[in-house]
Amino acid sequence: METEKLGLSSNEARKLLKKFGRNEISRRKKVSAWKILLAQFSSPLILILIFSAILLGFVSYFSSEKNLLDIGLIVAVVLISGISGFFQDYKAEKSIEAIQKMAMPKARVIRDGIETLIPSSEIVKGDVILLDEGSIVPADARIISSSKMKVDESILTGESHAVKKRKGDLVYMNTSVVVGRALAIVEKTGMGTAIGKIAGKLESMEEEKSVFYQEMQDLSKKLSFMVIIAAIIITVAGFFKYGLFNSILSGVALAVAAVPEGLPAVLILSLAAGSKVMAEKKALIRRLGVVESMGSVNVICTDKTGTLTKNEMQVVTIFSEGISFRAEEVNPEKNIELIKNFTLNNNVRETFDGKERLVGDETEVALYKFSKKKGFGKEVLEKSSKRIAEIPFDPRRAMMSVVIREGTLKKVYTKGAPEAVVRRCDRILIGGKVRKIRKKDIERILEANNEFASKALRVLGFAFKEVRGKIRESEAEKNLIWLGMAGMIDPPRPEVKKAVGECKSAGIRVIVLTGDNPLTARAISERIGLKSSGFVIGEELNHMSDNEISRKLSEGVNIFARLNPDHKLRIMSILKEKGNIIAMTGDGVNDALALKKADVGIAMGIRGTEVAKQASDLVLLDDNFATIVSAIREGRRIFDNIRKFVNYLLTSNLAEVLIIFFATIFLALKEPILLPVQLLWINLLTDGLPAIALGLDPARRDIMKEKPRKKSEHVIDKRLSAIIAAIGVKKTIILILTFLVTLHFYNDAVARTTVFTGIILYEFVRIGVIRSSENLGWFSNKLLLSALLISIVFQAIVVYTPLRTLFRAVPLGTGPLAILGVGVITGYASAIFITRTINTWFSGSKEITDEKNKE
Template sequence: MNLRTAAEGGIPADEDKQIPSWHALSTAAVFAQLQTSDEGLDPQEAGRRLECYGPNELPAPPPRHPLLRFLAQFNNTLIYFLLSAAVLAAIVGHVIDASVIVGVVLVNAVVGFIQEGRAEQALNAIRDMIAPHARVLRADRQHDIDARAIVPGDVVMLEAGDMVPADLRIVRARNLLVNEAILTGESLPAGKREEPAPRGAPLGDRHSMLFSGTLLASGQATGIAVATGAETEIGRISALIGEVQTLETPLLRQINSFGRFFTYFALAIAVALMALAMLVHDYPWVDALMIVVALAVGVVPEGLPAVITITLAIGVQRMARRNAVVRRLPAVETLGAVSVICSDKTGTLTKNEMTARRIATADRETLVTGAGYSPDGRIETMEDGVAPAETLLVRSALLCNDAELVEAAERWNVLGDPMEGALVTLAMKAGLHPEAERERFARIDEIPFDAQHRFMATLNRELDGDSRIFVKGAPERVLAMCAGQISGEHGGTDAAVDAEYWRRRIAAAAANGERVLGFATARAPATLERLGFRDVETGLTFLGIVGFIDPPREEAIAAVADCRSAGIAVKMITGDHVDTAVAIARQLAIADDPRAMTGAEVDRISDHDLGAVVEGTSVFARTSPEHKLRIVRALQQNGRVVAMTGDGVNDAPSLKQADVGIAMGRKGTEAAKEAAQMVLVDDNFASIVAAVKEGRTVFDNIRKVISWTLPTNGGESFCVVLAIVFGLALPMTPVQILWINMILTVTLGLVLAFEPAEPNVMQRPPRERDAPLVGPFLAWRILFVSILFTIGVFGIYDYAMRSGLGEPVARTMVVNTLVVMEIFYLFNVRYLHMTSFSPRGVLGTPSVLLALVVVVAGQFAFTYAPFMHALFGSAPVAFFDGLIIVAIGIVLMGILEGEKALMRRFGPLRKANG
């Protein structure tokens, strides 16, 4: 029997998946369909099914050979060009330079190999979530077996604390609560019972099912295994992860595009120059090749990949200090391009601490201040006088309660159910001491909460002998058990229950996103020792309701405001109920008027139409893994760069699909962490926004590195090109060009990686997804600065030759002029979006000042040390000539600051600055 074709026999099935809707079947139908009974399978039949269906484990994907993964790191156009430059350098005898270039390429390959290897652990992390052992009933006898041996039709028995080993249809349930957060995102345990669920019920509402990998929070259960291994919900999610292709980050995509263009352009110029030198100026081919090598050495930014890698690594360190651990280097830069953050609600945008926010009695409604489990706060109407109805309600909430609060490390934690913990906090705010109250009103007996009858009741006896029953539960269920309601004014039962009044109160609380519990009480005979259903099902007095909410984090509210000012949309994607999600969205001010959709509504929209819908929707509630994947993909198809947060197995596919997957460090599963590019140590949305700021800073610094590096190479290349075109002597030798590149790349080029964020970094809109690495402003800046550098080079060379200083001195002055111009240009490029003429801009950072010391020392050695004269053909320069060189740098700085001011007012920087 194949479960995937079982629907052909008339079994209700999900139309799109052709899988039997086990949650909608009666237990008798499930037994019949799976050809088993409440005594379990015969051991021989179980063995046959194990051979048929295979072990209850997730299939491992075929591993990629490490050598192939390592070689894939070299599949990049710029890397090819760098390796070609290394070969040319080796051919003409520059073995050291060739070795440096090859070393840079190898370092980048090793870093990429290590980071990529960790990504392949995502499926393994999910695979490990299958429970190792299980208790099954076979031939009416219990067996403790390896969970991998469970087969469809097995009867599995579970109790509180057990992990569900396969997808089970519940046969018997007692007080059953299950933590399904890894699949549904629900913050509270879900109640389970035997009755069939509606056929179209979403995953979180399938109360008749237990899913593999979830955890029993309380109670006991017996279930029939209906799916094992890859057929389970976890297995389906694992398959989704395997289908998701890891996206190329914007930075890598731009570097590859830039590298291809740069390679073709440089090769074309080199071939043309070699032909010009040989055919027009009669250069021997060896000399022409030397010129081409000089051009290649000048034009290739061989240190650029290394500096970009270092810039990303520094960003990783900065983010780690902001509680964001980056697992893949390119994700640092990608964060800076994020235009949409899709965030989970519970624990990320909210505290993940239930708080009693509202008390409603028959006469009035009062608010409760404070948030979380801390008893700091008060009940507003109890400040001047104690209202009997409210006091009795709070006492009922404390005594009909199994939770405890514990203070540790200045933090209050709940032991037990989160909502019950919130009620203990409520009692402490009302001035009741939990231990003293529970000692004064000793518990004699109880009826535990059960999802079927939806209430909990306790029998408590006061020290003076009076007995009282306290009840809490679903408000409509508790109301049905009550004969009257208590008045807050008089403390007695005034009249029959006003059902319409309470319906309005409950609806108002639900509209505010609150979960609601109802409370009731009754006096009990002093002789009553055992509490039964007949004692509580009628004749109670209704006390009122309490509304609970998981409040938003204060820092998350500020972080959402920062996102909106930075042009970043925030979308809440949660498994929670839509009213709760919308209420939190309003408190967070995610949008002026948050629009919400449920997962069921997403199902009714085609992929083509979903792209337009997701842009105007701020809240997605009751979502499944497929919904999250579709939402992320729709946003990406709209050109958005998407960051996605998550903590459960259900989030892993969308975390991998997103441009930046962000897993929760505290409550996140290993599957989520392995699928993500970044892990939040504190599970705080504000840390995401801080990471986005660092990501924007990293990209700014990469642009600064490029806009500083390429003009140097451009100026050197222009000099070589002009010398060949006009038949002039080269103003610098190839070895001198190498010296410039070496001394500047390891000093000034590197310090830009340490630059702090510019003041307006979070007031700018995010850059477009397909924005080129070298945009119009940067292209203009490279061309403009290259021309200025070329003018400076030929100007100082002509001055030296006209002054009769000789070619060695002239070339030494050219090298020094280039270095000085680079120094002044560095101060200009440190601030691309504002003027550099400020105390902060002029003084520089410690890194800049240290690099300046090294460069100046190196240039003095190049100019005046005899051994450097022998290596590089340099010569001493007179003091006055040195002043002229410095003056050229100052003039360059003034010109570029003027150009920057014009660009900020009229050009591309005006848009970038908002």
């Protein structure tokens, strides 16, 4: 093409940009703010409250009694719940767009025959781009000329080693140039690139609803159905007792009592608080519901490079003078020529963009870091040493060499495959003296090389010689003096071993899914304490059925290597079919589909591509496996707390419903035992601050020593259902007795106010019982203690100030308060007994079931 020489003109580029669009990964599915807001009011429970307010307003319009306060409180509760939910969902939606809008790198192109720096989003098909070390490839392009070009394509392939590129080869958008330089002509941009096609598939995939989300939806529907039926019964029964207005008032009162108005808001705020805690621990939540899902994960499918490892090669072992040393044990004074070889026979460049950065092949970077740490950096050696020639690496020779001038002396430094380098050596450096190399020396070198290779180390051999006079290239790599070997590996992060052990204690299986070498994956797994019954590579998976893969997983194979994206999806699907809840990590475009399908998709924040982040539910800001374990701990804490406040709210609401139902059917009262305004106030006080504070309880000490909950296990399981029912009935009995005893000694107004206050006090007793069963002290959650005190103060204001007229309350003297005190003590003692009895019974049933399953 003509553009190969000159590139495009600015005018041509503008026309192509207008025709084909910007070079961006576009996000087609966007949700408007209005849709997010309206969705907050689509819950059946919220709709019941809205209908109750409308009905109350309609009746009030035709009645002498204007229940404006009741209507206002219902509307306020609906708005608070809806607006809090809107802000959380809108914030999550905006975070997705923010990721997409993150600044893309600049690109060097030839426009109008001149090298120009432009935003990569403005690149068009036909542009000629310039690539060199450290460049991010801005679009899919074909190389038209290159020099020693290597590209890191791990974001697409998962392969951690750089790939050589020659004239005619393709380079792909968002891959990075490790060494060398090239000119390339752009063939595809934006959604037409390899990355864009995967992003398009992500857009078309339906997002699966979490188990928790589905359960909350089901709970909402069931509660709504029961509320409607109960409200109708009460309204019909009340009509013959109270007349039309009071019967509707009773029905609305029951609806208000039954609906846990605070549940949606408390859920959202609890999850939001959990996401904030996770963010402080370097785990950024992109979808709020995933906070709870993290707690139920029982399989983590993790990449190796950068997640389990540091994502940087390091020299870990040196072989010198026939002995292997750990890197930190090496004495530089006794290995001067070897370490000088590391520095001088090296093409790494030091750059500064706010902080020091090394650009070059990862192996050479590792060697240079080691030598610089030992005091042999280029800034030191190049004062007395000057490179005068280089013999580049050639796969046929399996080595590279440089010629260095030191004063009047010339030296050749060679590095390469140990077996190739040692064949070029006729001497060896031992104890600072050069002697003839022997057969035993060579055998020991090759033996050490095999030993290093078996540990999945990348091994290089090093040699040198001194030269006087002229030197021919053909003679430079002959008659060398053997110096030693260096073994390198991308080592595991120091905190990962503990995290893997914690996963084991918590019943969480860790499976390595990598595009890298299986021996390297096995070596890393052994170092972090991850056991596996062998490994399976991608080529083998191609010839295996799903049943065979399932059998391998059942046999304890936890390492799968040389995988492509389809392999990862297949393994994850097989695991999910068996009822596992999967957390999948990934950083590259090749991981995006699997991230989208996983129960919890986890993208890498540092080295992750934007496509991977967009597909994920959670982004690790530090790319660290240990952060995943911290997030799981937080997820378990949140699930525990959700279960606690669901227990608390539903027990309270059940008691309120039963009290109204019993009083309407069996008691001869002129008005409902509790009015809508009183019930709304009760729910505001108890469903508000105390419930939110309960959702912030600290984690139990043994929370990571339990197995994950099963996919089939609900928030409200049989044990919790029994506790809610039993405590709800017990509470109803005590409050009805409290009402009757007070009514015997006082009038209707005092009895109603006593029950009004009693419900609030007994709900706080319920919190005490819940925390007692969790072995948590009152002072472990100071916010909860403050919330309870504030609620009691507000109730006292309603009862003992002029505000009482709005709530139809009267001041309570010592007599009614004494009756309440007896009820509180009785309620607490009986609740402790009931809770322990039910827990003991269900624990015994579980043990029997487990024994049967073992048999």
